[in-house]
Amino acid sequence: MNIVLIGQIASGKGTLSQNLQEEYGFEPISIGLLLRRETEKDTPEAKAIEDCLTRGVLVSDDLALKVLKKHLDTIGDKNIIFDGYPRNLSQAKNLFEIARIDKVIFLDVDESVIRDRFLGRRECNKCGFVSNINNDDYTPTCHRCGGTFAKRGDNNEDAMISKMKSFACDTLPVIEFFRDRGLLCSVDAGRNAEYTMEQVREIIKDI
Numbered sequence: 001m002n003i004v005l006i007g008q009i010a011s012g013k014g015t016l017s018q019n020l021q022e023e024y025g026f027e028p029i030s031i032g033l034l035l036r037r038e039t040e041k042d043t044p045e046a047k048a049i050e051d052c053l054t055r056g057v058l059v060s061d062d063l064a065l066k067v068l069k070k071h072l073d074t075i076g077d078k079n080i081i082f083d084g085y086p087r088n089l090s091q092a093k094n095l096f097e098i099a100r101i102d103k104v105i106f107l108d109v110d111e112s113v114i115r116d117r118f119l120g121r122r123e124c125n126k127c128g129f130v131s132n133i134n135n136d137d138y139t140p141t142c143h144r145c146g147g148t149f150a151k152r153g154d155n156n157e158d159a160m161i162s163k164m165k166s167f168a169c170d171t172l173p174v175i176e177f178f179r180d181r182g183l184l185c186s187v188d189a190g191r192n193a194e195y196t197m198e199q200v201r202e203i204i205k206d207i
C-alpha cells in the first residue's frame with residue numbers, strides 16, 4: 001500500500017508518518033535523503049546531483065524523479081509513505097506515472113490552528129524536546145531535562161505566511177489532481193495526533 005501525505009506546516013504530518021511507521025511498518029520516502037544517498041554512489045545521476053550542489057541550484061524534477069524511480073525498483077512491495085513529495089502539480093503528475101498510489105491523505109487544519117501551533121512552538125535548548133505555549137501543561141522549563149524552552153529562528157510570522165502561500169499556490173493543485181482521480185481522503189487534523197490516527201486507520205483498513 002502506497003500513501004501520499006499532504007498537509008500544511010504544523011498539520012501533524014511528521015507525527016502521523018511516525019505513527020504509520022511504528023504501527024504498520026510503512027517506509028517513509030524522502031526525496032532529499034534519496035538524493036543525498038545517491039551522491040555516495042558512482043552513477044551518472046550522482047554526478048548530475050553533485051553538479052547542482054556545486055553550482056548551488058536545485059536538483060531538477062526530472063533528475064529527482066529518475067533517482068526516485070531507481071529506488072522504487074529496489075524496494076519491492078513494501079508499504080510506502082511519500083511525505084513532503086509531491087509539492088507541486090508537475091511532481092504529482094510524474095509520481096502518478098511511475099508509482100502506484102493507493103491513497104492520498106490530506107491533513108486538513110484550520111488556519112487559526114496552524115497559526116497557534118506554529119507560532120506557539122517552543123524547543124528545549126538542551127534536549128530538543130518540542131512543546132507549545134498553547135498546551136495546558138506548558139511550563140517554560142523542560143520537564144525532561146530542566147532546559148529552557150525557546151522559539152526556533154524560523155518560527156515567525158513571515159516564515160509562516162511564506163510557507164502558507166507556497167502551500168496555497170503549489171500544493172492545492174496537487175490536492176485537486178488526486179481528488180479528480182478519486183484518491184483523496186481528507187482527515188480532520190485540527191485536534192490531536194491520536195484523533196488524526198484514528199481516522200487514518202479507518203481509511204487504510206479497506207486497502
Ligand SMILES: [Zn+2]
Pocket residue numbers: 124125126127128129142143144145146147148
Ligand atoms: Zn529538555
